[in-house]
Amino acid sequence: MIEENYYAEFDRKENLAFDSKVVHGALGCDPISGAVSFPIFQSATFRHRDFGISTGYNYSRLLNPTRQELERTMAILEEGVEGYAFTSGQAANMAVFDYLKRGDHCLLCDDLYGGTHRIVEDIFKVNGIEISYVDMGNLDDVRAAMKPNTKMVFLETPTNPMMKVGDIKGIAAISHEHNALFVVDNTFMTPYFQRPLTLGADIVVHSGTKYLCGHNDVVAGIVVIKNEDLKHHFEIQLKSLGSGLGPMDSWLIIRGIKTLSLRMKKHNENAKIVAEWLRKHPKVKKVYYVGFEDHPGYALNLSQASGFGGMISFELDSEESAHKILSKVNMILFAESLGGTETLVTYPITQTHEDVPDDIRRALGINEAFIRISIGIEDPNDIIADLEQALA
């Protein structure tokens, strides 16, 4: 087979700073036409010019140049060997957990995105995978929860929605002592603030719907791997399930990533201002925000991430106050999701964490007075003014 692939070679841009890498991606421009905006290859299949000749692309379920540009960009940003783009964060998670075989044990952090909880409980546990949870804030507890058949350890840091911080380096070491794969969901921090593969993780997973996209207009998922030997698993997943992200959506994520650094800086700045304000409000009982110096994970977070992100959770004095916020906000939108330019308030108990058993939710602190807010990139005074009038 002769390859006529103009897209084969790309520069990992190791000489560039992160803020430049997000702008220039892998190939950046189209190598054939010079188009500065990477083309949307809206094609299901690819012509072979002659017998035995291929451009390297055959059928878009396997590989599509636009999706590949996104996958390579994410591999560059997360400092991994390869990236994979899926139709959702959930599809990416499905591909990750499908690494486990009947009889294997998977250990997960106890505070977890509701959909991830649903995947492991309703699909993998039913299919004979052993599942257990532990508060990953304490390494001794993680070590004690490992079993002889533990094949995967899964961490969110900070967690959704309780903002607990897990020690990436420490948990990586424990996982590897047991020959288990260590997976980090890096949705909240993004590679702008935190690069788990450089701290010992084997796999990074993202809901690309959130900060990577950044504009609340695409549902997508990303996996980046550190070791070549995981390539086969994810290639088979994409090839067999057909859960690869489409070209148009891939292009929108590539476009979103170009402003990732600018947006994350602003989310981070705004969240700090709003969190300080929330903490002083008489109707706010408790604020969960990693950027507070008295947050139990503050120092650990700073040792492994360069910022705090744009997520805050808070508990109000009553269910009534929580409902007031949800029904009275004007500029702020009451909607599920996070990580976009718009500030969103979410009600975990009936939205993101609806399917998590009630006793588990309550033990974590998710109740009727609990709200999660994704701080957008608006003027922070407008965010505060809107919350103030809603609570009045």
Ligand SMILES: *Cc1c(COP(=O)(O)O)cnc(C)c1O
């Ligand atoms: C949203 C989210 C997911 C799921 O991603 P989708 O793109 O909605 O499928 C997984 N993990 C975290 C932390 C999330 O916030």
